[in-house]
Amino acid sequence: xxQKKEIINKLRSSNLRPTKQRILIAKKLFDRKETFHFTxxxxxxxxxxxGHARISLGTIYNTVEAFxxxxxxxxxxxxxxxxxxxxxxxxxxxxxxxSSKKLTDIDYHEVVLKKIPNPPKGKxxxxxxxxxxxxxx
Amino acid sequence: xxQKKEIINKLRSSNLRPTKQRILIAKKLFDRKETFHFTxxxxxxxxxxxGHARISLGTIYNTVEAFxxxxxxxxxxxxxxxxxxxxxxxxxxxxxxxSSKKLTDIDYHEVVLKKIPNPPKGKxxxxxxxxxxxxxx
DNA sequence: TACTAGTTTAGAATAATTATAAACTAGCAA
DNA sequence: TTGCTAGTTTATAATTATTCTAAACTAGTA
Numbered sequence: 001x002x003q004k005k006e007i008i009n010k011l012r013s014s015n016l017r018p019t020k021q022r023i024l025i026a027k028k029l030f031d032r033k034e035t036f037h038f039t040x041x042x043x044x045x046x047x048x049x050x051g052h053a054r055i056s057l058g059t060i061y062n063t064v065e066a067f068x069x070x071x072x073x074x075x076x077x078x079x080x081x082x083x084x085x086x087x088x089x090x091x092x093x094x095x096x097x098x099s100s101k102k103l104t105d106i107d108y109h110e111v112v113l114k115k116i117p118n119p120p121k122g123k124x125x126x127x128x129x130x131x132x133x134x135x136x137x
Numbered sequence: 138x139x140q141k142k143e144i145i146n147k148l149r150s151s152n153l154r155p156t157k158q159r160i161l162i163a164k165k166l167f168d169r170k171e172t173f174h175f176t177x178x179x180x181x182x183x184x185x186x187x188g189h190a191r192i193s194l195g196t197i198y199n200t201v202e203a204f205x206x207x208x209x210x211x212x213x214x215x216x217x218x219x220x221x222x223x224x225x226x227x228x229x230x231x232x233x234x235x236s237s238k239k240l241t242d243i244d245y246h247e248v249v250l251k252k253i254p255n256p257p258k259g260k261x262x263x264x265x266x267x268x269x270x271x272x273x274x
Numbered sequence: 275t276a277c278t279a280g281t282t283t284a285g286a287a288t289a290a291t292t293a294t295a296a297a298c299t300a301g302c303a304a
Numbered sequence: 305t306t307g308c309t310a311g312t313t314t315a316t317a318a319t320t321a322t323t324c325t326a327a328a329c330t331a332g333t334a
Contacts, residue, residue: 077215126273
């Protein structure tokens, strides 16, 4: 379990003031065993369960964007209308199940790429992501 | 170059009435050498250049959806707010350049996957897509 | 303790897409 | 050839996800 101090350091280290909203959101995101796949909407629901101080949806969006910029979360490729994010920032891959619209992590060593093309001239590869879409049946 | 008859057959074979709007859109999409990456917006612009009969944006969306269902085009994975489509329906891969928001096809044999995971129980793999994101510099 | 820059907030604005329902038309049948 | 009908198109309204705005608030410092 990530201590509050660790979370505060994480925020400070990326030039984000540790406000109570950011700390609460960071706890929800990072204080868990498995990686977490979420959208602004699901994060908002998770954070704003009764009992907690309410965090505005605007702050949810701002914070997700700030965490993304800082590299604490990453955006996942989909063909959904919503943006999906992942707390697993290591390069890895996903199954996408269109029936449930759910993503599942694929461990990086479960996929071996034997050959990849050279990037266009003057460009560098930032990231590789394989998405395995499942049949809708 | 695809003849009008071929296009009409293509539409008929997928239970789509060959209306003049669909024929015009199909020509724009399929009557070209290279595969075409587009959004509803770019397709709308391409189709509604001056001189042509105007096709409403609603019909653009309807037709794209219909062509997608019929398997004549496929939707590409991105983390953009717009939906991107590709007239190349064979399984293949893309470079994504975040600076220009442009996608480039990667030929299928340019990528060799040596190992992929088994799909979850009871599920089948429909499609594999690798996206290589380039550095934003 | 007071100041200031960064942050949060509610609400308005925007962008992409989908829904609605009236007018139109392709394809068939009389 | 005409008329019918289900499928299609259209303009417009509605919806959804997200971003913007500017006033109120607060963390960190002086």
